[in-house]
Amino acid sequence: SEAKALFSVVGMTCSACAGSVEKAIKRLPGIGDASVDVLNNKAQVLFYPDFVDEETIREAIKDVGFEATLIK
Numbered sequence: 048s049e050a051k052a053l054f055s056v057v058g059m060t061c062s063a064c065a066g067s068v069e070k071a072i073k074r075l076p077g078i079g080d081a082s083v084d085v086l087n088n089k090a091q092v093l094f095y096p097d098f099v100d101e102e103t104i105r106e107a108i109k110d111v112g113f114e115a116t117l118i119k
């Protein structure tokens with residue numbers, strides 16, 4: 048079944064930053080949806096835990112240049 052993760056993402060300064068984070072998350076297998084809020088430095092992700100986990104999502108965000116911390 049689907050799980051939710053909320054990340055704090057440091058360093059996004061424009062909507063293109065948010066777009067690249069969102070795309071990076073959505074490229075992973077096992078993602079239901081991803082929504083990045085540049086104003087509040089948050090990324091909300093719906094995912095399928097049998098296929099992907101919070102750490103893999105965090106690393107995908109890091110790979111496009113932003114430090115992310117799991118909030119809940």
Ligand code: 9UX
Pocket residue numbers: 058059060061062063064065
């Ligand atoms: Mo543009 Mo956002 O280079 O960092 S994508 S400011």
